[in-house]
Structure formats: structure tokens, C-alpha cells
Amino acid sequence: MYVQVSNLNLWLHLVYSSIFGHYSMDVMANYVFSVDLDSINEPSNPFITHASKILRFPVPLFLFQGCFPIFLPLLELLGLSLFPKSSTIFFRAVVEKIRAERNESLRKNLADILQNFINYQTNKLGKERENQGLNDHEILSQVTMLLFAGYETSATTLAFLAYTLAVHPEVMKRLQQETDLTFPQKGPVQYNSLMQMEYLSSVVDECLRVYPPAARLERMTKETVKVKGITIPKNMIVMIPVYAP
DSSP: OOOOOOOHHHHHHHHIIIIIHHHHHHHHHHHHHOOOOOTTTOTTOHHHHHHHHHTOOOHHHHHHHHHOGGGHHHHHHTTOOSSOHHHHHHHHHHHHHHHHHHHHSSOOOOOSHHHHHHHTOOOOOGGGGTTSOOOHHHHHHHHHHHHHHHHHHHHHHHHHHHHHHHHOHHHHHHHHHHHHHHSGGGOOOOHHHHHTOHHHHHHHHHHHHHSOSSSEEEEEOSSOEEETTEEEOTTOEEEEEOSOO
């Protein structure tokens, strides 16, 4: 028996808030900090609370920044930001606390993102620090952004994937068959075997094509290039729409 899903917004709200949002935060916290949260059983965890707040952009300010990026330095001087100050302070304190605890302990063999940044850190300034790692501010910025970006995009993708499978039971059935063949008797998931699941890869790719978690991508050119007769100067931001036609 398959569940009939007709209201996409309701479906996304239910599965996102009750399942995938918590799961995604648990995965990202472990991946970035080696911290076990168990957010599903502890939904009031401050990680979830602050992550949800920090992704609720004030619409007028968001639109103003998007339409008039030239005023970004002025907004920064005025202390106006898309991110709530209380949430950014919380995550900064978490990173600094974990960092301090590791400096005082012998836990240097962790394989998470934060430890990799610490292992290749440098306190040098100017040209001497080129290609020699990140300073404290850069480490804080990078791990915080990884946590936010991974949490939101992963949870959104999983929610859309669950919705897509629910409204296409024939795809769900075929995917279940591939899963059973790859991991018989509900055996443990192995990375190498998972990478060989071609139909799963196709399903995820198609879901990302139809329901991309990000509406656009932005890249800055490192050199002046010419594409089909159009010259794109160095340091120009190129915006790429992601949504499928």
C-alpha cells in the first residue's frame, strides 16, 4: 500500500520538520565536529533551534541585497545581516568551545572537517601564509558555513526525494528491488556497494534536476574568458540558474 500525497507544501513541512531536518543536523554535526546530537529524540536541541532561525531570512532585506548588492558594504557597517545575531553567536561559541577542548586534550586523531582544518592551520599573515592553511577566523567561518549549507540542502533534498517516491510508486518499487539486491536481508550499508547502485543515483539526480535545493549557483571568474563570442571579464560573478526547464 502506498500513501497518496496531494499537498506538496504540507508533505514537505511534515517530513522536513519531523524527520529529515533532525537527521540532516545529526549527520552534519557529526561530519563537521564529531558531535552526536540525536536530534530526532531531542527535537528541542539548540542546534536545531538556532539552525532553523538562521535560515529564516527577513524577506525585505533579502530582496534588497539581491537587487542592490552595491549597498552590501553599507549594510555591513550598519550591522544589518540576514542571520540572527543570537544564532551566529551560539554557533561561534560552539566552535570555539570544541576547538579549545581539543587543544587541551589528546584527541588529535579525529577525522572530521574541523580537525582537518586545525591540523593544517597557520597563524602567519600576509604572503607567508599563502597555501599554508586557515587562521582562526577562517576556520570558524568555514565550519559554520558547512554546517548551515549541508543541513539545509540535505534536508530539503531528502524531503523532495521522499515526496517524489511517494507519488511514483513504480519508481519506489524498482528502487526497493535494487536496494534488496545490493544489501540482502537488510545487511549493513557498505560505501563501495552503495556507489554501485545506478538506479538510486539516477533517482537522486532526477530529483535534484526537478527540485534543486538551491535556485542558482554563483561563480567568479579568475581570468578573462570568451564564451561563444561573449567576453566575461576577470572577477565577474556569473549566475547560473539551476531549475530544470
